[in-house]
Amino acid sequence: MSDKISGLTRRGxxxxxxxxxxxxxxxxxxxxxxxxxxxxxxxxxxxVATAAYQTEGALEADGRGASIWDVFAANPSNIHDRxxxxxxxxxxxxxxxxxxxxxxxxxxxFRFSIAWPRVxxxxxxxxxxxxxxxxxxxxxxxxxxxxxxxATLYHWDLPQTLQAAGGWANRDTAARFAxxxxxxxxxxxxxxxxxxxxxxxxVHTVLGHVTGxxxxxxxxxDLLGPVTHHLNLAQGRxxxxxxxxxxxxxxxxxxxxxxxxxxxxxxxxxxxxxxxxFDELWxxxxxxxxxxxxxPEQAQSLVAASVRDGDMAxxxxxxxxxxxxxxxxxxxxxxxxxxxxxxxxxxxxDAPKDAFGRHIDPSGLGEMLARLRxxxxxxxxxxxxxxxxxxxxxGPALIEDEFRIAYVRAHLEAVKxxxxxxxxxGGYFHWTLIDNWEWAEGYRSKFGLVAMDRATGVRxxxxxxxxxxxxxxxxxxxxx
Ligand code: FCB
Numbered sequence: 001m002s003d004k005i006s007g008l009t010r011r012g013x014x015x016x017x018x019x020x021x022x023x024x025x026x027x028x029x030x031x032x033x034x035x036x037x038x039x040x041x042x043x044x045x046x047x048v049a050t051a052a053y054q055t056e057g058a059l060e061a062d063g064r065g066a067s068i069w070d071v072f073a074a075n076p077s078n079i080h081d082r083x084x085x086x087x088x089x090x091x092x093x094x095x096x097x098x099x100x101x102x103x104x105x106x107x108x109x110f111r112f113s114i115a116w117p118r119v120x121x122x123x124x125x126x127x128x129x130x131x132x133x134x135x136x137x138x139x140x141x142x143x144x145x146x147x148x149x150x151a152t153l154y155h156w157d158l159p160q161t162l163q164a165a166g167g168w169a170n171r172d173t174a175a176r177f178a179x180x181x182x183x184x185x186x187x188x189x190x191x192x193x194x195x196x197x198x199x200x201x202x203v204h205t206v207l208g209h210v211t212g213x214x215x216x217x218x219x220x221x222d223l224l225g226p227v228t229h230h231l232n233l234a235q236g237r238x239x240x241x242x243x244x245x246x247x248x249x250x251x252x253x254x255x256x257x258x259x260x261x262x263x264x265x266x267x268x269x270x271x272x273x274x275x276x277x278f279d280e281l282w283x284x285x286x287x288x289x290x291x292x293x294x295x296p297e298q299a300q301s302l303v304a305a306s307v308r309d310g311d312m313a314x315x316x317x318x319x320x321x322x323x324x325x326x327x328x329x330x331x332x333x334x335x336x337x338x339x340x341x342x343x344x345x346x347x348x349x350d351a352p353k354d355a356f357g358r359h360i361d362p363s364g365l366g367e368m369l370a371r372l373r374x375x376x377x378x379x380x381x382x383x384x385x386x387x388x389x390x391x392x393x394x395g396p397a398l399i400e401d402e403f404r405i406a407y408v409r410a411h412l413e414a415v416k417x418x419x420x421x422x423x424x425x426g427g428y429f430h431w432t433l434i435d436n437w438e439w440a441e442g443y444r445s446k447f448g449l450v451a452m453d454r455a456t457g458v459r460x461x462x463x464x465x466x467x468x469x470x471x472x473x474x475x476x477x478x479x480x
Contacts, residue, residue, distance in 0.1 A: 058093060
Protein backbone atom coordinates (compact mmCIF):
# COMPACT_ATOMS: atom_id res chain seq x y z
CA MET A 1 0.00 0.00 0.00
CA SER A 2 1.24 3.48 -0.68
CA ASP A 3 0.05 6.99 -1.46
CA LYS A 4 -2.40 8.98 0.54
CA ILE A 5 -5.11 7.71 2.79
CA SER A 6 -8.05 10.00 3.26
CA GLY A 7 -10.85 9.79 5.71
CA LEU A 8 -9.51 10.54 9.16
CA THR A 9 -11.35 13.50 10.51
CA ARG A 10 -9.91 16.49 12.37
CA ARG A 11 -12.30 15.75 15.21
CA GLY A 12 -11.13 12.15 15.30
CA UNK A 13 -7.51 13.17 15.39
CA UNK A 14 -8.17 15.56 18.24
CA UNK A 15 -9.97 12.85 20.19
CA UNK A 16 -7.11 10.46 19.54
CA UNK A 17 -4.63 13.03 20.75
CA UNK A 18 -6.26 13.08 24.15
CA UNK A 19 -6.31 9.32 24.43
CA UNK A 20 -2.69 9.01 23.44
CA UNK A 21 -1.53 11.70 25.80
CA UNK A 22 -2.95 9.57 28.59
CA UNK A 23 -1.03 6.52 27.51
CA UNK A 24 2.36 8.01 28.25
CA UNK A 25 5.52 6.74 26.59
CA UNK A 26 5.73 4.04 23.98
CA UNK A 27 6.32 0.73 25.73
CA UNK A 28 9.70 -0.84 25.08
CA UNK A 29 9.45 -4.18 23.33
CA UNK A 30 10.28 -7.18 25.47
CA UNK A 31 12.33 -9.90 23.77
CA UNK A 32 10.07 -12.74 22.56
CA UNK A 33 9.42 -15.49 25.07
CA UNK A 34 11.18 -18.77 24.18
CA UNK A 35 8.86 -21.48 22.87
CA UNK A 36 7.92 -24.28 25.24
CA UNK A 37 7.83 -26.65 22.25
CA UNK A 38 8.25 -26.44 18.50
CA UNK A 39 5.72 -29.21 17.93
CA UNK A 40 2.36 -28.20 16.42
CA UNK A 41 -0.70 -30.29 17.29
CA UNK A 42 -1.51 -33.33 15.12
CA UNK A 43 -4.83 -31.87 13.90
CA UNK A 44 -3.24 -28.55 12.81
CA UNK A 45 -4.17 -27.58 9.24
CA UNK A 46 -1.25 -27.01 6.91
CA UNK A 47 -2.34 -25.47 3.67
CA VAL A 48 -1.72 -23.03 0.87
CA ALA A 49 -3.89 -20.09 -0.12
CA THR A 50 -4.66 -19.00 -3.69
CA ALA A 51 -7.14 -16.69 -5.41
CA ALA A 52 -9.13 -17.23 -8.60
CA TYR A 53 -8.08 -14.12 -10.46
CA GLN A 54 -4.41 -14.59 -9.69
CA THR A 55 -4.25 -18.19 -10.87
CA GLU A 56 -7.07 -19.33 -13.14
CA GLY A 57 -6.59 -17.59 -16.48
CA ALA A 58 -9.27 -18.79 -18.95
CA LEU A 59 -11.13 -15.53 -18.48
CA GLU A 60 -13.56 -16.29 -21.29
CA ALA A 61 -14.19 -19.95 -20.47
CA ASP A 62 -17.59 -21.47 -19.75
CA GLY A 63 -19.58 -18.25 -19.79
CA ARG A 64 -17.58 -16.27 -17.23
CA GLY A 65 -18.62 -12.61 -17.04
CA ALA A 66 -16.22 -9.67 -16.84
CA SER A 67 -14.90 -8.57 -13.47
CA ILE A 68 -13.54 -5.25 -12.25
CA TRP A 69 -10.02 -6.67 -12.52
CA ASP A 70 -10.45 -7.38 -16.25
CA VAL A 71 -11.32 -3.73 -16.75
CA PHE A 72 -8.56 -2.43 -14.47
CA ALA A 73 -5.83 -4.61 -16.01
CA ALA A 74 -6.97 -3.74 -19.54
CA ASN A 75 -5.19 -0.46 -18.91
CA PRO A 76 -1.54 -1.64 -18.87
CA SER A 77 -0.39 1.43 -16.98
CA ASN A 78 -2.26 0.12 -13.94
CA ILE A 79 0.04 -2.92 -13.75
CA HIS A 80 3.78 -2.59 -13.09
CA ASP A 81 4.94 -5.00 -15.75
CA ARG A 82 2.00 -4.12 -18.02
CA UNK A 83 0.85 -7.74 -17.89
CA UNK A 84 -2.61 -9.20 -17.34
CA UNK A 85 -4.10 -12.35 -15.87
CA UNK A 86 -5.37 -13.86 -19.15
CA UNK A 87 -3.24 -16.94 -18.56
CA UNK A 88 -1.91 -16.55 -15.00
CA UNK A 89 -1.11 -20.10 -13.78
CA UNK A 90 -3.66 -21.63 -16.17
CA UNK A 91 -5.14 -23.22 -13.07
CA UNK A 92 -8.63 -23.24 -14.55
CA UNK A 93 -7.31 -26.16 -16.58
CA UNK A 94 -4.41 -27.37 -14.44
CA UNK A 95 -6.20 -27.45 -11.09
CA UNK A 96 -5.56 -31.20 -10.75
CA UNK A 97 -1.84 -30.62 -11.02
CA UNK A 98 -2.08 -27.87 -8.38
CA UNK A 99 -3.85 -30.20 -5.94
CA UNK A 100 -1.18 -32.84 -6.57
CA UNK A 101 1.57 -30.30 -5.83
CA UNK A 102 -0.12 -29.39 -2.57
CA UNK A 103 -0.43 -33.03 -1.69
CA UNK A 104 3.21 -33.66 -2.59
CA UNK A 105 3.96 -30.76 -0.28
CA UNK A 106 2.52 -32.80 2.61
CA UNK A 107 -0.46 -30.46 3.01
CA UNK A 108 -3.90 -31.35 4.29
CA UNK A 109 -5.81 -28.17 3.36
CA PHE A 110 -6.19 -25.83 0.38
CA ARG A 111 -7.70 -22.36 0.38
CA PHE A 112 -8.86 -21.20 -3.06
CA SER A 113 -11.42 -18.67 -4.20
CA ILE A 114 -14.57 -18.94 -6.25
CA ALA A 115 -14.95 -16.27 -8.92
CA TRP A 116 -18.34 -14.61 -8.57
CA PRO A 117 -18.43 -13.73 -12.31
CA ARG A 118 -18.12 -17.42 -13.16
CA VAL A 119 -21.11 -18.24 -10.96
CA UNK A 120 -23.23 -15.21 -11.88
CA UNK A 121 -21.69 -13.60 -14.97
CA UNK A 122 -23.76 -10.45 -14.47
CA UNK A 123 -23.60 -10.48 -10.68
CA UNK A 124 -27.30 -11.19 -10.36
CA UNK A 125 -29.88 -13.59 -11.64
CA UNK A 126 -29.62 -17.26 -12.49
CA UNK A 127 -26.50 -19.27 -11.85
CA UNK A 128 -24.12 -20.28 -14.60
CA UNK A 129 -24.17 -24.07 -14.40
CA UNK A 130 -20.85 -24.47 -16.21
CA UNK A 131 -19.06 -22.23 -13.73
CA UNK A 132 -20.48 -24.10 -10.75
CA UNK A 133 -19.66 -27.47 -12.33
CA UNK A 134 -16.07 -26.34 -12.68
CA UNK A 135 -15.77 -25.62 -8.97
CA UNK A 136 -17.46 -28.92 -8.14
CA UNK A 137 -14.64 -30.65 -10.04
CA UNK A 138 -12.00 -28.50 -8.33
CA UNK A 139 -13.38 -29.41 -4.90
CA UNK A 140 -13.68 -33.10 -5.78
CA UNK A 141 -10.06 -33.08 -6.94
CA UNK A 142 -8.93 -31.62 -3.64
CA UNK A 143 -10.94 -34.12 -1.64
CA UNK A 144 -9.50 -36.98 -3.67
CA UNK A 145 -6.00 -35.64 -2.95
CA UNK A 146 -6.74 -35.66 0.78
CA UNK A 147 -6.97 -31.86 1.03
CA UNK A 148 -9.68 -30.11 3.02
CA UNK A 149 -10.98 -27.32 0.77
CA UNK A 150 -11.62 -23.81 2.10
CA ALA A 151 -13.37 -21.57 -0.43
CA THR A 152 -13.12 -17.80 -0.33
CA LEU A 153 -16.33 -16.37 -1.77
CA TYR A 154 -14.93 -12.95 -2.60
CA HIS A 155 -11.29 -12.34 -3.38
CA TRP A 156 -11.84 -8.94 -5.01
CA ASP A 157 -13.29 -9.97 -8.40
CA LEU A 158 -16.59 -8.12 -8.44
CA PRO A 159 -18.72 -8.67 -11.57
CA GLN A 160 -18.25 -5.57 -13.71
CA THR A 161 -22.01 -5.16 -14.16
CA LEU A 162 -22.31 -4.52 -10.44
CA GLN A 163 -19.49 -1.99 -10.55
CA ALA A 164 -21.33 -0.18 -13.31
CA ALA A 165 -24.23 0.15 -10.87
CA GLY A 166 -21.99 1.61 -8.16
CA GLY A 167 -20.15 -1.47 -6.89
CA TRP A 168 -19.58 -1.55 -3.14
CA ALA A 169 -20.66 2.05 -2.83
CA ASN A 170 -24.13 0.78 -3.71
CA ARG A 171 -25.95 -0.90 -0.84
CA ASP A 172 -27.70 -3.26 -3.26
CA THR A 173 -24.38 -5.06 -3.88
CA ALA A 174 -24.62 -6.52 -0.37
CA ALA A 175 -27.93 -8.16 -1.25
CA ARG A 176 -26.52 -9.46 -4.52
CA PHE A 177 -23.60 -10.99 -2.64
CA ALA A 178 -25.93 -12.86 -0.28
CA UNK A 179 -27.77 -14.31 -3.31
CA UNK A 180 -24.46 -15.48 -4.74
CA UNK A 181 -23.49 -17.10 -1.41
CA UNK A 182 -26.83 -18.90 -1.35
CA UNK A 183 -26.27 -20.26 -4.87
CA UNK A 184 -22.80 -21.56 -3.99
CA UNK A 185 -23.92 -23.23 -0.76
CA UNK A 186 -26.84 -24.99 -2.44
CA UNK A 187 -24.80 -26.33 -5.35
CA UNK A 188 -21.47 -27.06 -3.65
CA UNK A 189 -22.27 -27.34 0.05
CA UNK A 190 -22.62 -31.12 -0.11
CA UNK A 191 -18.87 -31.43 -0.69
CA UNK A 192 -17.57 -27.99 0.28
CA UNK A 193 -18.14 -27.39 3.98
CA UNK A 194 -15.72 -24.52 4.77
CA UNK A 195 -16.07 -20.92 3.65
CA UNK A 196 -14.05 -17.73 3.95
CA UNK A 197 -16.66 -15.11 3.11
CA UNK A 198 -14.51 -12.06 2.29
CA UNK A 199 -10.81 -11.64 1.68
CA UNK A 200 -9.25 -8.56 3.26
CA UNK A 201 -12.09 -6.06 3.07
CA UNK A 202 -9.72 -3.34 4.29
CA VAL A 203 -7.31 -3.79 1.38
CA HIS A 204 -10.14 -3.88 -1.12
CA THR A 205 -11.73 -0.77 0.36
CA VAL A 206 -8.61 1.36 0.62
CA LEU A 207 -6.54 0.26 -2.36
CA GLY A 208 -9.54 -0.19 -4.65
CA HIS A 209 -11.56 2.88 -3.73
CA VAL A 210 -9.29 5.46 -2.06
CA THR A 211 -5.77 5.11 -3.45
CA GLY A 212 -6.81 3.58 -6.79
CA UNK A 213 -3.93 1.10 -6.83
CA UNK A 214 -6.28 -1.86 -7.22
CA UNK A 215 -9.53 -2.42 -9.13
CA UNK A 216 -11.89 -0.70 -9.48
CA UNK A 217 -9.18 1.99 -9.44
CA UNK A 218 -11.19 4.72 -7.72
CA UNK A 219 -9.53 7.56 -5.82
CA UNK A 220 -12.24 8.96 -3.65
CA UNK A 221 -11.87 9.34 0.10
CA ASP A 222 -15.62 9.80 0.41
CA LEU A 223 -16.06 6.14 -0.54
CA LEU A 224 -14.21 4.90 2.53
CA GLY A 225 -17.27 4.86 4.80
CA PRO A 226 -19.90 3.49 2.39
CA VAL A 227 -17.63 0.80 0.96
CA THR A 228 -16.48 -0.32 4.41
CA HIS A 229 -20.05 -0.56 5.62
CA HIS A 230 -21.45 -2.30 2.57
CA LEU A 231 -18.68 -4.90 2.65
CA ASN A 232 -19.40 -5.54 6.32
CA LEU A 233 -23.10 -5.78 5.56
CA ALA A 234 -22.50 -8.09 2.60
CA GLN A 235 -20.40 -10.31 4.80
CA GLY A 236 -23.07 -10.52 7.49
CA ARG A 237 -25.80 -11.27 5.01
CA UNK A 238 -23.71 -13.87 3.21
CA UNK A 239 -22.89 -15.63 6.48
CA UNK A 240 -26.61 -15.81 7.23
CA UNK A 241 -27.38 -16.98 3.69
CA UNK A 242 -24.78 -19.77 3.83
CA UNK A 243 -26.14 -21.01 7.13
CA UNK A 244 -29.75 -20.81 5.98
CA UNK A 245 -28.96 -22.73 2.81
CA UNK A 246 -27.07 -25.48 4.64
CA UNK A 247 -26.92 -25.70 8.40
CA UNK A 248 -23.62 -27.07 9.64
CA UNK A 249 -21.29 -25.27 7.26
CA UNK A 250 -18.08 -23.93 8.79
CA UNK A 251 -18.13 -20.19 8.07
CA UNK A 252 -15.49 -17.58 8.72
CA UNK A 253 -13.98 -14.53 7.09
CA UNK A 254 -10.49 -13.22 6.48
CA UNK A 255 -9.04 -9.88 7.58
CA UNK A 256 -5.78 -8.19 6.70
CA UNK A 257 -4.71 -7.51 10.26
CA UNK A 258 -1.88 -5.04 10.32
CA UNK A 259 -0.36 -3.23 13.30
CA UNK A 260 -0.40 0.50 12.62
CA UNK A 261 2.67 2.08 14.18
CA UNK A 262 3.91 5.66 14.36
CA UNK A 263 6.73 6.35 11.93
CA UNK A 264 9.89 7.59 13.60
CA UNK A 265 11.71 10.86 13.01
CA UNK A 266 11.20 14.35 14.28
CA UNK A 267 7.41 14.06 14.49
CA UNK A 268 7.38 10.59 16.06
CA UNK A 269 5.19 11.69 18.93
CA UNK A 270 2.70 13.34 16.61
CA UNK A 271 2.75 10.30 14.36
CA UNK A 272 1.09 8.35 17.13
CA UNK A 273 -2.20 10.06 16.36
CA UNK A 274 -2.39 9.03 12.72
CA UNK A 275 -1.18 5.55 13.65
CA UNK A 276 -3.94 5.10 16.21
CA UNK A 277 -6.58 6.58 13.90
CA PHE A 278 -5.54 4.42 10.99
CA ASP A 279 -5.62 1.33 13.19
CA GLU A 280 -9.30 1.95 13.85
CA LEU A 281 -10.09 2.34 10.17
CA TRP A 282 -7.98 -0.57 8.95
CA UNK A 283 -8.41 -3.16 11.72
CA UNK A 284 -11.18 -1.95 14.00
CA UNK A 285 -13.69 -0.99 11.30
CA UNK A 286 -13.93 -4.66 10.32
CA UNK A 287 -13.21 -6.49 13.58
CA UNK A 288 -15.50 -4.46 15.82
CA UNK A 289 -18.71 -4.65 13.76
CA UNK A 290 -18.31 -8.38 13.23
CA UNK A 291 -17.28 -9.33 16.74
CA UNK A 292 -18.73 -6.53 18.90
CA UNK A 293 -21.57 -5.16 16.77
CA UNK A 294 -20.22 -1.58 16.79
CA UNK A 295 -17.93 0.66 14.78
CA PRO A 296 -14.87 2.17 16.45
CA GLU A 297 -15.00 5.90 17.02
CA GLN A 298 -12.89 6.93 14.03
CA ALA A 299 -15.15 5.00 11.66
CA GLN A 300 -18.48 6.14 13.04
CA SER A 301 -18.84 9.45 11.27
CA LEU A 302 -17.63 7.90 8.02
CA VAL A 303 -20.21 5.12 7.96
CA ALA A 304 -23.08 7.03 9.62
CA ALA A 305 -24.86 7.95 6.39
CA SER A 306 -24.80 4.33 5.21
CA VAL A 307 -25.94 2.53 8.35
CA ARG A 308 -29.64 1.67 8.50
CA ASP A 309 -31.74 0.10 11.24
CA GLY A 310 -30.90 -3.56 11.68
CA ASP A 311 -27.56 -3.39 9.89
CA MET A 312 -25.38 -3.77 12.95
CA ALA A 313 -27.30 -6.87 14.03
CA UNK A 314 -26.94 -8.29 10.52
CA UNK A 315 -23.18 -7.69 10.61
CA UNK A 316 -22.62 -8.95 14.16
CA UNK A 317 -22.51 -12.66 13.33
CA UNK A 318 -21.01 -15.47 15.25
CA UNK A 319 -18.31 -16.89 13.01
CA UNK A 320 -16.69 -20.29 13.27
CA UNK A 321 -13.27 -18.77 12.74
CA UNK A 322 -11.46 -15.55 12.00
CA UNK A 323 -8.99 -15.80 9.14
CA UNK A 324 -5.88 -13.73 9.71
CA UNK A 325 -3.73 -12.59 6.81
CA UNK A 326 -0.48 -11.05 7.91
CA UNK A 327 2.51 -9.73 6.00
CA UNK A 328 3.91 -6.66 7.76
CA UNK A 329 3.08 -3.75 10.03
CA UNK A 330 2.48 -0.30 8.58
CA UNK A 331 4.07 2.95 9.76
CA UNK A 332 1.94 6.07 9.65
CA UNK A 333 2.82 9.74 9.83
CA UNK A 334 1.18 13.09 10.21
CA UNK A 335 0.97 14.89 6.86
CA UNK A 336 -0.44 18.39 7.04
CA UNK A 337 -0.57 18.58 3.25
CA UNK A 338 -3.07 15.74 3.05
CA UNK A 339 -6.72 16.61 3.71
CA UNK A 340 -6.92 13.72 6.18
CA UNK A 341 -3.60 14.77 7.84
CA UNK A 342 -2.43 11.17 7.54
CA UNK A 343 -0.02 9.42 5.23
CA UNK A 344 2.06 6.28 5.01
CA UNK A 345 5.46 6.72 6.66
CA UNK A 346 8.69 4.80 6.43
CA UNK A 347 9.58 1.77 8.55
CA UNK A 348 12.62 2.08 10.85
CA UNK A 349 15.74 2.57 8.74
CA ASP A 350 17.59 -0.51 9.96
CA ALA A 351 14.55 -2.83 9.84
CA PRO A 352 14.78 -5.88 7.57
CA LYS A 353 12.52 -5.21 4.56
CA ASP A 354 10.53 -7.35 2.15
CA ALA A 355 10.29 -6.81 -1.61
CA PHE A 356 7.61 -4.16 -1.06
CA GLY A 357 9.88 -2.24 1.33
CA ARG A 358 7.78 -3.33 4.31
CA HIS A 359 9.27 -4.18 7.70
CA ILE A 360 9.65 -7.96 8.09
CA ASP A 361 8.42 -8.24 11.65
CA PRO A 362 6.86 -11.46 12.97
CA SER A 363 6.11 -9.72 16.27
CA GLY A 364 3.37 -7.83 14.40
CA LEU A 365 1.60 -11.12 13.76
CA GLY A 366 1.92 -12.04 17.43
CA GLU A 367 0.54 -8.61 18.35
CA MET A 368 -2.57 -9.00 16.20
CA LEU A 369 -3.18 -12.56 17.39
CA ALA A 370 -2.86 -11.37 20.99
CA ARG A 371 -5.36 -8.62 20.27
CA LEU A 372 -7.89 -11.16 19.02
CA ARG A 373 -7.30 -13.30 22.08
CA UNK A 374 -7.58 -10.53 24.64
CA UNK A 375 -10.00 -7.98 23.17
CA UNK A 376 -12.26 -10.22 21.09
CA UNK A 377 -12.90 -13.18 23.39
CA UNK A 378 -10.32 -15.53 21.91
CA UNK A 379 -12.07 -16.70 18.73
CA UNK A 380 -10.98 -19.69 16.68
CA UNK A 381 -8.32 -18.44 14.30
CA UNK A 382 -6.78 -19.69 11.08
CA UNK A 383 -3.76 -17.99 9.58
CA UNK A 384 -5.25 -17.77 6.09
CA UNK A 385 -2.26 -16.02 4.43
CA UNK A 386 1.38 -15.33 5.21
CA UNK A 387 4.43 -15.44 3.02
CA UNK A 388 6.97 -13.30 1.22
CA UNK A 389 7.92 -12.35 -2.31
CA UNK A 390 11.21 -12.79 -4.09
CA UNK A 391 12.83 -9.41 -4.78
CA UNK A 392 10.84 -7.98 -7.71
CA UNK A 393 12.17 -9.27 -11.01
CA UNK A 394 10.93 -10.03 -14.48
CA GLY A 395 13.37 -12.94 -14.59
CA PRO A 396 13.01 -16.46 -13.22
CA ALA A 397 12.13 -17.23 -9.62
CA LEU A 398 14.70 -18.03 -6.95
CA ILE A 399 14.55 -21.77 -6.46
CA GLU A 400 16.95 -21.83 -3.51
CA ASP A 401 14.66 -19.58 -1.47
CA GLU A 402 16.18 -19.77 2.00
CA PHE A 403 14.86 -16.25 2.71
CA ARG A 404 11.29 -17.55 2.34
CA ILE A 405 11.95 -20.43 4.71
CA ALA A 406 13.40 -18.02 7.27
CA TYR A 407 10.36 -15.73 6.91
CA VAL A 408 7.84 -18.53 7.37
CA ARG A 409 9.77 -20.10 10.25
CA ALA A 410 9.91 -16.81 12.14
CA HIS A 411 6.21 -16.15 11.62
CA LEU A 412 5.28 -19.66 12.70
CA GLU A 413 7.29 -19.11 15.86
CA ALA A 414 5.08 -16.10 16.57
CA VAL A 415 2.00 -18.25 15.91
CA LYS A 416 3.21 -21.01 18.21
CA UNK A 417 4.07 -18.51 20.94
CA UNK A 418 0.51 -17.20 20.82
CA UNK A 419 -0.89 -20.74 20.90
CA UNK A 420 1.14 -21.34 24.03
CA UNK A 421 -0.40 -18.16 25.48
CA UNK A 422 -3.86 -19.66 24.93
CA UNK A 423 -4.83 -18.53 21.43
CA UNK A 424 -7.02 -20.99 19.53
CA UNK A 425 -5.18 -21.19 16.24
CA GLY A 426 -6.08 -24.18 14.11
CA GLY A 427 -4.03 -23.84 10.95
CA TYR A 428 -1.62 -21.99 8.70
CA PHE A 429 -2.10 -21.41 4.97
CA HIS A 430 0.99 -20.26 3.14
CA TRP A 431 0.57 -17.58 0.49
CA THR A 432 0.98 -19.12 -2.03
CA LEU A 433 1.40 -22.40 -3.87
CA ILE A 434 2.64 -21.25 -7.30
CA ASP A 435 4.11 -17.91 -8.43
CA ASN A 436 1.10 -16.12 -9.86
CA TRP A 437 -0.25 -12.80 -11.11
CA GLU A 438 0.27 -10.50 -8.13
CA TRP A 439 -2.37 -7.82 -8.83
CA ALA A 440 -0.82 -4.42 -9.63
CA GLU A 441 2.69 -5.94 -9.48
CA GLY A 442 1.87 -8.35 -12.31
CA TYR A 443 4.28 -11.27 -12.55
CA ARG A 444 7.29 -9.45 -11.13
CA SER A 445 6.34 -10.38 -7.56
CA LYS A 446 6.67 -14.09 -6.78
CA PHE A 447 5.30 -15.59 -3.56
CA GLY A 448 5.12 -19.30 -4.48
CA LEU A 449 6.51 -22.47 -2.98
CA VAL A 450 6.56 -23.52 -6.62
CA ALA A 451 7.96 -21.62 -9.61
CA MET A 452 6.19 -21.47 -12.95
CA ASP A 453 7.58 -21.11 -16.43
CA ARG A 454 5.27 -18.52 -17.91
CA ALA A 455 5.76 -19.74 -21.47
CA THR A 456 4.88 -23.36 -20.77
CA GLY A 457 3.10 -23.28 -17.40
CA VAL A 458 5.53 -25.95 -16.17
CA ARG A 459 5.78 -25.95 -12.38
CA UNK A 460 9.05 -26.42 -10.47
CA UNK A 461 9.00 -26.84 -6.69
CA UNK A 462 11.39 -24.57 -4.81
CA UNK A 463 13.48 -25.41 -1.75
CA UNK A 464 10.69 -23.95 0.42
CA UNK A 465 8.22 -26.50 -0.96
CA UNK A 466 10.42 -29.29 0.33
CA UNK A 467 10.92 -27.56 3.67
CA UNK A 468 7.21 -26.87 4.11
CA UNK A 469 6.41 -30.49 3.22
CA UNK A 470 8.68 -31.78 5.98
CA UNK A 471 7.07 -29.36 8.43
CA UNK A 472 3.52 -30.27 7.42
CA UNK A 473 4.25 -34.01 7.70
CA UNK A 474 5.88 -33.84 11.12
CA UNK A 475 4.30 -30.71 12.61
CA UNK A 476 7.75 -29.97 14.02
CA UNK A 477 9.15 -26.54 13.30
CA UNK A 478 12.92 -26.73 12.83
CA UNK A 479 15.37 -24.17 14.20
CA UNK A 480 17.25 -21.91 11.88
C1 FCB B 1 -2.79 -10.35 0.10
C2 FCB B 1 -3.83 -10.80 -0.90
C3 FCB B 1 -3.35 -11.89 -1.83
C4 FCB B 1 -1.94 -11.61 -2.28
C5 FCB B 1 -1.05 -11.43 -1.10
C6 FCB B 1 0.42 -11.25 -1.46
O1 FCB B 1 -3.06 -9.06 0.51
O2 FCB B 1 -4.96 -11.30 -0.21
O3 FCB B 1 -4.24 -11.99 -2.91
O4 FCB B 1 -1.92 -10.51 -3.10
O5 FCB B 1 -1.47 -10.29 -0.39
